[in-house]
Amino acid sequence: MLFEKSDELLERELKVSPLAAQTYSKSYRYFCKGMAPSYMDHGEGCYIFDVDGNKFIDFICALGPVTVGYNEPAVNKAVIDQVNKFASGTLQSELEVRLAERLCEIIPCAEMVRFVKNGGDATTAAIRLARAYTGRDIVLMSGYHGMHDWSIGASTNNKGVPKAVCELTINFTYNDLEDLENKLKANEVAAVILEPIQSNGPKEGYLEGVKELAHKYGAILIFDEVVSGFHYALGGAQEMFGVSPDLVAFGKGLGNGYPISAVAGRKDLLEQIEKGVFISTTFGGDSIAMAAALATLDILSRPGFYDHITKIGTMMRDGIQERIDKYDLNDVLSVSGLPAHCGVAFEGHGSLSYLDIQSVYSQTMLQSGILIFAIYFLNSSHTEKEAQAYLDATDKAFFLIRKAIDHDSLEGILIGGKVDPVFKRNIK
Template sequence: MPNHVAFNPEFPDITESNRLWERASGLIPAGTQTLAKGPTQYSNGIAPKCLRRGRGARVWDVDGNEYLDYSMGVGPVILGYCHPAVDEAIQRQLQDGITFSLMHPLEVELAERMRDCIPNAEAVRFCKTGCDITTAAMRLARAYTGRERVLCCGYHSWHDWYIGITDRAAGIPAATRDLTHTIQYNDIASVLDAIDDGTACVILEPLVFEQEDGSFLKTLREVCEQFGALLVFDEMWTGFRCALGGAQEFLGVRADLSLFSKAMANGMPIAAITGRRDVMSLLEKDVFFFTTFGGETLSLAAAIACIDFMEKHHVQAEIARTGQRLTDGLRKLIRKLKMDYVSVSGYPFRSLLNLAPMDGDPLAMKTLLQQELLRRGILWSGTHALSYSHLPEDIEYTLAAYEKSLIALNDAVERGEVLQRLRGDLVQAVFRKTSHFHVKPRLDAGRLNRQLA
């Protein structure tokens, strides 16, 4: 019998998952279309590899095992799987068609909807993926400022301008790599070290798992204005999750451009670039950014329905309450078990469980914790992306599952048996290096003082 969201005596049977993985091997490079969904982030041998269906906050794998999901499609599923408000909108539009030879009224309707709820969204354009939107923003910033250099902080997907500065830069020209450098979050000195008169923009994830210190983004806004650089918020994770209007509303800091995808359509593929009209107007002619599927109607209909539901039902406030119950419960549990090498960071709408032992391998510990949670019907890869469908009883069960799993982890740590207790392969480090790499050499002291003045 397949496992359920329960204290199952055995680990889930993943026979069919493994068969599908064998079929993909050699046919699909890396075996997956999304790195965060592949076996490197879930213990190979214990975790399922393929999910077949979902409803609410629960998913079922191809072997029939049920899990309470804390990844939610790696972020997009904010209302819950198969949410009727969105699915019905998709089905209604499907009766009329998907992609047309001319533009569709839904393009205008969604643009107006986003203008009304997102601060500073004086103009709006759509495409299908977050990586395309971030690249469009870089091209816009360069065209508007007449400059080429970019400063970034966070993860901004696979296009050349960003991925060229990581350790997966094969195929990226050196000239492209040399135009992008990184800054550190909550460290305005790192910005002042790197920014200059050739900087087109600073792009960053406005909220990460480290709490914003209360002044960093406000000061960053001022520094960008001082140097004539645009400030760009990559809101793939914060958009429609921390607040209906995203990080600009949540933090009260204005960006010149804000970029959205993931949660805006509850899982349908769509992305949007919004911002100042004078910058966005370059998309009229000077900056070429057009796609065949940018006006695909099922995603447009889904986004309108999703935004309308979120506003009507105060979804962000509900997710914050649910997430706060989870983080408060975890912190209480960690104190109770006296596991001082475990902590929770981030925000209620998206939190991270940290494992930082004085000695030992944190990835081995993460793998063992994931293993124990999987046996209890929790699908987890380190973070908690809360949805509107996570109910109070789900949080209560999750905390009970965490307690048993953390006790098992702590016992293994104290006995020095973490590796011996693993039933599958170690998970690999998340490809998400966001600080202390490809940093521009520090400015000379005299120039820095002149800029600070």
């Protein structure tokens, strides 16, 4: 495969835009260097055509937003119809009423909804509502919740966030109720926010326990369903596990790639927006994204939608484990995720770092015509055919990883440059 045009564009963009991508995880540094396209011409279902005319099966789905496939006719039609009317207007669109009503129907905890644009806007809005309601400042979080100060301040990527802000957010460990309770006891907590599905999902009773503890200590429970929302079940993880939070943040999967996010939940919490809790953005009512979201929800609501995703995902998840066993790689590779959103986790071995091993994986998947980092996203147009292509490529990648480990070297195996994410894990 040749990437002449991609490479030329990348060189030009690097001169004028840092990392040559507006989302960290879309940067060229997340792929095996020299082996990947950087620029997309168009998409069709679960396929991507790059600017050099190469075709790939896409298991990244724009980092989650593309839930019903690229260039989906019903979504296109809804968008084009609205484009011919207006985008952001002086007055609200009727679509806003319909979308809010629809979300209140399908999301268990939603009594009211407020629309914003990015996932981080929605989680930030939820935190502000919780702080205003409780009159407390401290936030306990588990997972990634976006770029805003309250959240990124508590991560290792907190350069530029004032220390005083960093100190108001404390991380807790997923699937560990004791850790949560200790932190709730030791602090006056406004909100407990977590991604309800992390790694291989919640332990039996974990989410129920989080809710009970949050309420016992007077905190608001927020589910960050920016990733889990619309990928596993129509009503999100809260429907799947039968535990409703007080507030929820949605983003990514709602508009099939059109930018829209929402905070939803208890009426008494959302109503604070009418009483001085400031949550407002110019493009919050963007009617194009709302048209896309309504058309997307129609497709997501079709009978069998999530059965299909789960079936394809189960085939892939089981197939990964079979191949880990086949190549005796359980000490370096593991399956991470539930069927709808799952993949491979890498560990270092001998003198090879986890990124060395991930680079071999990335290179092989790209050479096999598959775009993926480590964890796949699915949309409704992935079928058994694409799942099988993924597994065939995975087999080749694991074969080469076995070889690299046996030789304790990448020589003759890694042709491209190493995967070099901006944020690296703090282990070998």
